[in-house]
Amino acid sequence: MFRRERSIPLQGSAAALCNNLSVLQMPTRNLTLFGVVHGPTAQVLSAAPDGAPLAQRQLHVSERAGVSPPLITQVHWCVLPFRVLLVLTSHQGIQMYESDGSVMVYWHALDSGDAASVQAVFARGIAASGHFICVGTWSGRVLVFDIPAKGPNVVLSEELRGHQTPITDIATEPAQGQDGVADVVTADDSGSLCVWRSGPEFTLVTRILGFGVPCSSVQLWQGIIAAGYGNGQVHLYEASTGTLNIQINAHARAICALDLAPEVGKLLSAAEDTFVHIWKLSRSPENGCIEVEHCCGECVSDTQVCGARFCDPSGSSFAVTGYDLTEILRFSSV
Amino acid sequence: MSVRTLPLLFLNLGGEMLYILDQRLRAQNIPGDKARKVLNDIISTMFNRKFMEELFKPQELYSKKALRTIYDRLAHTSIMRLNQASMDKLYDLMTMAFKYQVLLCPRPKDVLLVTFNHLDAIKGFIRDSPTILHQVDETFRQLIEVYGALSAGEFQLIRQTLLIFFQDLHIRVSIFLKDRVQNSNGRFVLPVSGPVPWGTEVPGLIRIFNNQGEEVKKIEFKHGGNYVTAPKEGSFELYGDRVLKLGTNMYSAHRPVETHMSGASKNLASKAQKSIAPNPLAKEELNFLARLMGGMEIKKPSGTEPGFRLNLFTTDEEEEHAALTRPEELSYEVINIQAVQDQQRNEELARIMGELEITEQPRQSTSKGDDLLAMMDEL
Numbered sequence: 001m002f003r004r005e006r007s008i009p010l011q012g013s014a015a016a017l018c019n020n021l022s023v024l025q026m027p028t029r030n031l032t033l034f035g036v037v038h039g040p041t042a043q044v045l046s047a048a049p050d051g052a053p054l055a056q057r058q059l060h061v062s063e064r065a066g067v068s069p070p071l072i073t074q075v076h077w078c079v080l081p082f083r084v085l086l087v088l089t090s091h092q093g094i095q096m097y098e099s100d101g102s103v104m105v106y107w108h109a110l111d112s113g114d115a116a117s118v119q120a121v122f123a124r125g126i127a128a129s130g131h132f133i134c135v136g137t138w139s140g141r142v143l144v145f146d147i148p149a150k151g152p153n154v155v156l157s158e159e160l161r162g163h164q165t166p167i168t169d170i171a172t173e174p175a176q177g178q179d180g181v182a183d184v185v186t187a188d189d190s191g192s193l194c195v196w197r198s199g200p201e202f203t204l205v206t207r208i209l210g211f212g213v214p215c216s217s218v219q220l221w222q223g224i225i226a227a228g229y230g231n232g233q234v235h236l237y238e239a240s241t242g243t244l245n246i247q248i249n250a251h252a253r254a255i256c257a258l259d260l261a262p263e264v265g266k267l268l269s270a271a272e273d274t275f276v277h278i279w280k281l282s283r284s285p286e287n288g289c290i291e292v293e294h295c296c297g298e299c300v301s302d303t304q305v306c307g308a309r310f311c312d313p314s315g316s317s318f319a320v321t322g323y324d325l326t327e328i329l330r331f332s333s334v
Numbered sequence: 335m336s337v338r339t340l341p342l343l344f345l346n347l348g349g350e351m352l353y354i355l356d357q358r359l360r361a362q363n364i365p366g367d368k369a370r371k372v373l374n375d376i377i378s379t380m381f382n383r384k385f386m387e388e389l390f391k392p393q394e395l396y397s398k399k400a401l402r403t404i405y406d407r408l409a410h411t412s413i414m415r416l417n418q419a420s421m422d423k424l425y426d427l428m429t430m431a432f433k434y435q436v437l438l439c440p441r442p443k444d445v446l447l448v449t450f451n452h453l454d455a456i457k458g459f460i461r462d463s464p465t466i467l468h469q470v471d472e473t474f475r476q477l478i479e480v481y482g483a484l485s486a487g488e489f490q491l492i493r494q495t496l497l498i499f500f501q502d503l504h505i506r507v508s509i510f511l512k513d514r515v516q517n518s519n520g521r522f523v524l525p526v527s528g529p530v531p532w533g534t535e536v537p538g539l540i541r542i543f544n545n546q547g548e549e550v551k552k553i554e555f556k557h558g559g560n561y562v563t564a565p566k567e568g569s570f571e572l573y574g575d576r577v578l579k580l581g582t583n584m585y586s587a588h589r590p591v592e593t594h595m596s597g598a599s600k601n602l603a604s605k606a607q608k609s610i611a612p613n614p615l616a617k618e619e620l621n622f623l624a625r626l627m628g629g630m631e632i633k634k635p636s637g638t639e640p641g642f643r644l645n646l647f648t649t650d651e652e653e654e655h656a657a658l659t660r661p662e663e664l665s666y667e668v669i670n671i672q673a674v675q676d677q678q679r680n681e682e683l684a685r686i687m688g689e690l691e692i693t694e695q696p697r698q699s700t701s702k703g704d705d706l707l708a709m710m711d712e713l
Contacts, residue, residue, distance in 0.1 A: 016497035039498050071335055071498065091335070118392045120336050120491060165487055189487025213533070214487045230441075230486055231534045246542050249535040252526075252561050253440070254490070273537075274524050275558055292540060294555035302517065302524045304437065323437075324501055324521065 002278075002298050002318070002331040006051040010328060011058065012038030014306050014321040017073060018216040018256045019169055021307025021321045021328070024077040024084065024099065032311055033077065033099070034328055035086065036321050040069035042088060044101040051330055057101045061090040078128035082149040087133060089123035094135050094143070096154065106154040108145075110137065127170035129184050129198040132157070136167020142186050144202060160202055162186065162194035171220040172198070182206070182239040185225050187215035193227060195239055206242035217258040219267065224281055224290050226267050228255030234269050236281070236290050245290040250277055257308040261315025266295070268318055270308035274300050276320060276331075298331060335495035336488065337392035341477070342449055343401070343496060344389055346435070346581065348380050349452025350428040351405060352459060355414075357585040358644055368413070368642065373459045374466060375412035381469040388626050390476060395499055398429075400623055407627055413641040419657035420646040426505045427646075433500040434510065434522055435580040440531030440564075442489035444578055445496070446481050447568045450474075451581030474572055482570060509584065527560035532567040 014020050015037050022035040031054060035044045045056035061070040070092040077099060078085045084099040096106040112121040123143075125136030133145045140163030146155045165188045175183045175198065182205040184196040191210025196202045208225075217228040225237040232251035237244055251271035259268045267279040278295040303322035311317040317332035352373060359369040379385070395401075402425050409416055409424065416424065435448045453474055460466045484492075504520025515523050530536055537557040544550050568577035647653040 013502055015501060016494050039501060118337060122335075165485065166491075168487075189485060189490075212486055214490055216490075230490065232530070232537060233535070241545075243545055244543055244547070245545075246540060248541075249537045249539045250557075252530045252534060252537050252557075252559055254442075273559060274526060277557075294540070297556070297558045299526060299558055302521055304524060323497060324504075 001296055001334045003334050005317075005330040005332050007327040007329050008034065008045065008047050008051050008053050008319075010036060010038075010045075010326045011043055011056070012041060013324045013326045015039045015071075016304065016306055016323040019074060019076075019307060021257070021309050021319060022074075022076045023309040023311055023319060024079075025312060027312075034319065035075035035077065036307065036328065037072045037075055039071055042072045042075045044075070044086065046100075055100075059088055059095075059097070059101055061088075061092045061095070062107075073122050073124040074126055076126035078126065078133050078147075080128050080131055080133070080147055082131075083147070085128075085133065085147065087126045087135065089126060089135060091120065091122045094123050096133070096145075105152045106145075108135075108143070108156065122166070125167040125170040125186065127172045127184070129172040130175070132198060134160075134170050134172070134184060134186070136163075136170055136186060136188075138166045140164050140167060140188060142167060142170065157200075158202060160186070160194070160196065160204075162196075162204055162207065163188040163192060165189040165192070168214055168216050169218045171218040171225070173220040173222075182223070183220070185218050185220050185227075185239065187218040187227060189214045191215045191229060193218065193225065193237070193242075195225070195242060205240065208237055208242045208244075214254075216255055219258045219260045221260050221262060221265055221267075221281060222283065224283075226258055226260070226281070228258045228269055228271075230254040232271060232273065234258070234267075234279075236292060238290065246292050248279075248292065251275060256306050259309045259318070261310045261313055263313040264315050266310070266315035267292075268308055268310055268315070270305045270320065272304050274303055274305065276300060276305065276308055276318070278315070278318075300329060303329075335395070335498065336491040337394060338480070338484070338488070339395055339492050339495045339499075340393055341386075341389050341480075342445060342492065343395065343432075343499065344404075345449055345473070345477075346432045346445075346452050347401075347405065347428045348408070349449075349456060349581065350431045351409065351424060352376065352456060353583045353585050354424055354427055354646070355409070355644065356459065356583075358646060359414075362644060364642060364644075370462075372412040372414045374463055376408060377456055377460050378463075378466045378469065379408060379411040381466070381473050383469070383472070385626065386473055386476065390480065395495060396623075398499070403623060404626060415641060415643045416646070417643065417653065417657070419653045419660070420644065422660060423646040423656065427507060429500065429503060430505050430507045430510070431584075433497075433503060434515065436493060436496045436500065437522055438524075438580055439493065440529075440578070441486070441533065442493040443484075443486060444531070444568070444580075445489065445493055446477070446570060447576045447578045448581035449477065450568075450570070451576050451578065453477075454576070455583050471572070478570065478572065526558070528562065529564045530561045532564040534564070536561045536563055 017037055020037050024033040031046050033046050042059045046054045070090050072090045074089045076087050078087055086097040086099055086101050088095040093110045094108040095104055097104050110121050122138045123135050127134050131147050133147055135143045142160035144158040146157040167186055167188055169187045171185045173183050175181050182195045182197055184198050186194045191213045193208040195205040197205050213230040215227045215229050219226040223239045225239045227235045232253055234248040234250045235244055236246040250269050251273045253272035255269055255271045257270040265281040267281055270276045275297050277297045280293040280295050282291045284291055300320055305320055306323050307321040309319055311319055320329045439445050457470055506520050510516035538554055540553040541549055542551040569575055645653055
């Protein structure tokens with residue numbers, strides 16, 4: 001069971017985008033950073049453990065010619081071995097900042113070149129894998145950036161071509177020295193997933209075909225892929241083979257966010273049906289099969305949830321954003 | 335965001351506008367033939383071929399202000415006049431109604447069924463005018479052609495674009511408050527019961543498969559909602575049962591149109607954002623307006639036909655009061671063309687906008703009411 005805690009006020013309401021909340025836990029400094037997209041701006045703020053807001057910053061995309069300011073699609077903190085970067089994706093390109101959003105380190109403009117005018121051009125889906133940052137694009141291509149230990153010399157090292165439709169989300173897991181382990185999953189608008197092995201050159205391990213429903217959010221934990229879909233289902237796959245092991249009729253509306261508490265294997269699913277559910281993933285001690293257990297569900301009344309994240313590695317607290325809502329709602333276990 | 339959003343936004347807001355006008359025309363006892371003429375004129379302008387061509391070109395959404403300017407012009411294509419306060423209220427009602435429909439829409443794709451509900455009702459308004467009926471059917475076919483082929487992902491992007499367009503708009507609407515679909519803070523009620531969207535299973539079940547893909551076990555869990563299976567999918571054809579009720583006419587003669595304005599629920603955020611946004615009257619936007627409205631043919635009323643003024647409020651006093659007390663942050667500040675110089679396009683736009691004022695009605699009238707209304711008709 002979870003209890004509502006003091007919420008954190010936002011300057012602007014959250015936009016109706018999937019995965020519209022990023023959380024960076026900084027236990028050593030006893031604070032948590034939150035990132036939320038409002039539309040043409042994104043807000044980054046830090047809060048004390050009791051939810052008291054400390055500092056905050058607005059980020060926006062550099063202007064271009066035209067009427068409407070470019071919209072931001074996602075903000076996400078990428079934790080790399082030697083540094084933490086805040087990555088912002090938009091209809092213009094990809095911006096990488098120092099973790100507090102103070103200094104822009106790198107800027108990559110999207111090339112709409114071969115895009116037909118009927119298609120919106122954007123980047124979406126951000127994740128770190130080793131010293132790489134992977135960012136998805138509207139064309140289905142995934143850009144892999146090699147990030148130096150310090151400084152702005154970011155290099156676009158590879159483009160992954162496994163998808164035909166826009167990328168929605170990317171999940172990674174530390175390979176922990178095991179060679180040949182599938183450690184990156186990319187998801188797209190048609191519901192297809194590609195499972196990759198990271199490295200100087202990424203290799204495609206397996207492909208999981210979609211069924212016409214967007215996969216809006218994806219997570220990876222101990223070789224288990226958790227994918228949340230537009231029809232409210234969560235699927236659990238074996239990452240190495242792509243086999244579907246568990247199908248959960250989890251929500252009545254489209255899922256907008258999944259998150260994982262890596263220490264305990266807790267999975268969080270949030271959807272437009274106003275519910276947040278907490279699940280426990282595990283592997284059978286006998287045969288290693290994937291197992292899942294429903295822990296609890298919380299209704300966030302009259303809120304079209306658009307982002308949700310655990311706030312600690314053991315999954316005992318989480319935060320939620322909702323469309324049109326000018327606060328981050330916080331919950332912690334009783 | 336999606337460059338396929340504008341036609342859906344325009345047609346649905348237009349549909350809501352017609353519902354409200356129809357209701358007010360009846361409530362104000364406007365004679366049947368006059369009321370029919372107004373609706374016919376507006377619908378025929380709305381579905382003008384050239385205008386629809388411009389509308390369906392892939393393009394970004396423009397500001398609320400630019401869009402409001404288009405409806406201002408559309409509402410005045412006939413012999414009816416609305417003053418500022420009534421026009422503001424009309425636009426508030428239209429936008430809140432469509433925001434509700436987009437938010438409650440079961441699947442992103444169902445925004446198309448909402449649109450079809452509006453078009454079905456519009457066809458009802460003009461069932462005796464085969465020419466206009468043909469125009470509407472043309473647009474219907476175009477919608478089916480363009481949107482019928484879009485993927486679920488593209489519809490999701492369209493819905494997100496619409497929701498971002500309506501973000502931070504929390505005007506309280508009495509019909510919604512009475513029906514308990516809107517809370518007193520202006521936020522809509524999201525039900526946790528009823529049918530799930532078509533293609534979605536009722537939540538509460540976990541299926542476990544073996545490595546051969548055979549189902550080996552089922553586990554139930556308590557979801558917390560109270561849902562049932564969707565009865566059937568609505569028809570995406572020219573004719574058919576849409577199943578979905580969102581987008582149908584919720585007004586009737588007995589359900590007067592009312593709004594409570596609440597500026598308080600708008601927060602600082604939108605103000606902060608104004609300063610960040612570039613000049614809202616950027617060249618692009620003016621070009622867009624000129625292009626779109628250039629396609630609108632304004633019917634110059636024949637000299638003998640007296641015009642009338644429609645009031646969105648119960649009395650003129652209420653209307654005046656609303657005009658004086660409207661919160662500043664809800665002001666649409668309809669685009670003032672004179673403020674912008676040079677640009678051939680802008681001249682074109684100024685001319686188009688100018689026509690609005692030229693069409694002022696002769697002040698002869700049939701009743702005392704009409705006379706009074708006509709005198710207050712200055713835009």
